[in-house]
Amino acid sequence: MAELAAKGETPEVLFWVGCAGSFDDRYKKVTQAIVKILSKVGIDFAVLGEEEACTGDPARRAGNDFLFQMQAIGNIQVLNGYGIKKIVTACPHCFNTIKNEYPLLGGSYQVMHHSEFLQSLIAEGRIVLQGGGPFKGKRITFHDSCYLGRANDVYEAPREVIKALDAELVEMKRCRTKGLCCGAGGAQMFKEPEPGKKDINIERTEEALETGAKTIAVGCPFCLTMLSDGIKNKEKEQEVNVLDLAEIIAQNQGI
Numbered sequence: 001m002a003e004l005a006a007k008g009e010t011p012e013v014l015f016w017v018g019c020a021g022s023f024d025d026r027y028k029k030v031t032q033a034i035v036k037i038l039s040k041v042g043i044d045f046a047v048l049g050e051e052e053a054c055t056g057d058p059a060r061r062a063g064n065d066f067l068f069q070m071q072a073i074g075n076i077q078v079l080n081g082y083g084i085k086k087i088v089t090a091c092p093h094c095f096n097t098i099k100n101e102y103p104l105l106g107g108s109y110q111v112m113h114h115s116e117f118l119q120s121l122i123a124e125g126r127i128v129l130q131g132g133g134p135f136k137g138k139r140i141t142f143h144d145s146c147y148l149g150r151a152n153d154v155y156e157a158p159r160e161v162i163k164a165l166d167a168e169l170v171e172m173k174r175c176r177t178k179g180l181c182c183g184a185g186g187a188q189m190f191k192e193p194e195p196g197k198k199d200i201n202i203e204r205t206e207e208a209l210e211t212g213a214k215t216i217a218v219g220c221p222f223c224l225t226m227l228s229d230g231i232k233n234k235e236k237e238q239e240v241n242v243l244d245l246a247e248i249i250a251q252n253q254g255i
Contacts, residue, residue, distance in 0.1 A: 017089075
């Protein structure tokens, strides 16, 4: 973004990478998939790079609102300084925080989750899905992320992306407004769970496996980690894949 600004240019979209997309080795693959897709369809985009800091979501969910406001105001100053209007992110936690909580601190932007953005590109014909691709006729189940679904009412976009693949979308018993958390929300991602009979991610993984789907589609870095761990716990890594929507589209495109 700094390089573009130095040339007096403004991108069509700012891609907000997020902490997981920047530092988590597994989720970096999702970042790369998104960049490949955006590049292939000719979207003019930029990233903040080292100027991007955590949105402050984990701090606020853990109860440290002072730290949240420090992180948020720092990001807002950077975004406003560059005159950013449209932001796309793959993380529902970043999506929710920037969309719904930053405006109160002076940062108002058009914020889209990447499932919405991908769906719009498919609808516009800018992404043309290959018929008979690797997912044709395969059973895929989609896990609703809490901050995408119940918090922001985004249910159809990710499902439309999957349906466009000519795949069979099978729903878990608890889905959409009744979806079950992966177990990582509310800053639980960064601590061990409290003692109990069963971890949430194991419960959710069992529900996903009951559908008979060989691909569990997600739209969140936390969900990807928790459900991948659940699949490992069930020793099903060789049979069942946990993939982000962007990875599924990238595979279809052969990129």
